[in-house]
Amino acid sequence: MSSHTNDPRQPSAARPYVAPQIAPQDLPIDYAGFIAVIFGVAGVMFRYKLSSWLALIFCAQSVANMRNVENDLKQVMMAMM
Numbered sequence: 027m028s029s030h031t032n033d034p035r036q037p038s039a040a041r042p043y044v045a046p047q048i049a050p051q052d053l054p055i056d057y058a059g060f061i062a063v064i065f066g067v068a069g070v071m072f073r074y075k076l077s078s079w080l081a082l083i084f085c086a087q088s089v090a091n092m093r094n095v096e097n098d099l100k101q102v103m104m105a106m107m
Contacts, residue, residue, distance in 0.1 A: 059088035 062084035069078030 058084045
């Protein structure tokens, strides 16, 4: 590759990306966790097996999308119970 002289990028001007800080109260709602709780309650109260399985699936999705591990882990464990 002899195109090093025609490279318009400037390595000296490159800066690493820094994610903006977002306050915990400004984070979007965890809809998967909320739906998991709703399906879990419906599964226990009405004894719907499908509802219980859906609650487990949405709970797993909520765990996979966690942003703040310390705070959300308590919430997820309560949803799993």
